[in-house]
Amino acid sequence: MNTFIFVFLLSTPGVTAVLHTMRYFYTASSDVPNFPEFVGIGYVDGFVIGHYDSNTRRAVPKQDWVKDALGEDYIESLTARAMDHQLRFKAHLENLNQRFNQTGGVHTFQNMHGCDWDDETGEVNGYDQYGYDGEDFINLNLNEQIWIAAKQQAFITKLNWDNDKAMMSYHKYYYTQECPEVMKKIMNVGRSFMMRTDVPxxxxxxxxxxxxxxxxxxxxxxxxxxxxxxxxxxxxxxxxxxxxxxxxxxxxxxxxxxxxxxxxxxxxxxxxxxxxxxxxxxxxxxxxxxxxxxxxSNWRKSDGGGGVAAVVVVAVLVLVAVVGFVTWNKCSPARCPSGFTGSHTSDTSSSSPGESDPNKETSEEQREMRTLIS
Structure with a gap:
């Protein structure tokens, strides 16, 4: 049986870096004991800003100031989006079981999407990546406006999603404008908390x-x-x-x-x-x-250790997703391992932040729904 442990790893560009990130992680799973069928978690600069799961069916901000930054209406819209994702991810998981000729057992379908923003250069990067059972499935190359199939079984999905021009246009807008703007709002309101410095x-x-x-x-x-x-x-x-x-x-x-x-x-x-x-x-x-x-150490009794039993913990394991998802979160525009380079894109060809949404006539349902994997 697969081990479903997600180790959340952070890209660290160094102590002088000014790269800020907002990331969302969605995980749909089957036959995992005592674990929700769907979980969504949002992060800004590694800090959890909100959580949703199929048991509570509510998007819950981590701190009150997160709600102040986003507003009650936006929180409600996040709940609606998460509920929609829950239904779609369940369908994705069932269809992928069939595509991989699998019946029953423990399986996961995952998504990581978000954006990076450099507050010195203004550079923005967006990414949208999917995985199945701990391995890459399909990734978005926003600059080329195509999807990259990482598995042979993902090629049908690539063709369907490449042909959805309206959704691709919305991706371009969301990852280069809306995503960084939402991140800035959160950072501005939570500045006293997020911009603090605590020594270890x-x-x-x-x-x-x-x-x-x-x-x-x-x-x-x-x-x-x-x-x-x-x-x-x-x-x-x-x-x-x-x-x-x-x-x-x-x-x-x-x-x-x-x-x-x-x-x-x-x-x-x-x-x-x-x-x-x-x-x-x-x-x-x-x-x-x-x-x-x-x-x-817990083995030293009297040779200077004073009998202190140390809890030797050098990692925090969060039961959210599979081990293969680790690589996704390590990836950054500056250092992106093979297989993920298509998911980080610059906004050099995007419209400026002052321009309007090119898909303002697109309905919320159309913007949120992609062609199901089938």
Whole structure:
């Protein structure tokens, strides 16, 4: 049986980056115990702004200021859209079962769409990506205004969606104008919360005497941060270092870790190594020197560990989607792995933000509905 665990990973362009993101994740599933058949989650800069699932059947803002930013009418429209997506995704999932000659079992159909906005250059990028059972299915190339079939079974869908010119025109408008404008509204109203800077607590963790030492930082915000090991105060690439990804905490803050293979280090050289954390908005680095006496572990009883039982957690696992969805969220315009390059597009050929919606006569139903996968 497949394992349906979604690790939410954030693209981190570095501590000087000014790239803002708004992303929506939809997941339809079948035969997953104790999990809604449909879940939708919205994020701005990695912060959860709202949630919908097939059990509650309501789009619920994460914070009151999100509702203030969007307005009650917009929240209601999000609920209506999510309910529509729920019905369509269920139909997609059933049709894909047939297309892949599958009967029963655990399956997922997923979508990630949204936009990026650089508040210095004004560059906007949009993306719309679908996956089935943890693998790419079909992705939108907005610049070329075509869909890219990642599977042979997606080719029929590509032809149907390529021929829907009205919907493609709406995509162009939504991802280059409406999406970034909604993101800006949320960011402006929630500026005091989203533009804050929180420094983390940093600990050194170790599972066993022979395990790598993990430098773990948690509770920081925003996610524009870096962490690394250095030797003799010099920032250089070290052997035996494994960098983890930035992951979200339940309270909207973030965590990350970086491992150091101590088997490559002589005992007398430990004090030459430091774990360094850097975050946008804070000039001074936070450092922790490699020292056996401060390492927390559940195996050390009396050799300086003080009997402290450390909860060695270096990742947050959120039960939302399949492992294959991880790659989608890592993708950014600056670094996009093979298979996803068609989904990130510049707005160089789009209309300016001051122009009107080219599809203003298009009904809400037509704008929201795509040809079902069949």
């Amino acid at each position: 607590s940093i600990q050194l963790l170790q599972r066993t005497p022979s395990s790598p030492v993990t430098c773990h930082a948690t509770g920081f915000y925003p996610h524009y941060a870096e962490m690394f090991w250095r030797k003799d105060q010099e920032e250089k690439v070290l052997e035996g270092v494994d960098h983890g990804e930035i992951l979200p905490n339940h309270d909207g803050s973030f965590q990350m870790s970086v491992d150091l293979n101590i088997s490559l280090i002589r005992d007398e050289d430990w004090s030459r190594y430091d774990c360094v954390f850097q975050i946008k908005g804070v000039e001074e680095d936070l450092t922790v020197t490699l020292d056996k006496s401060v390492i927390l």
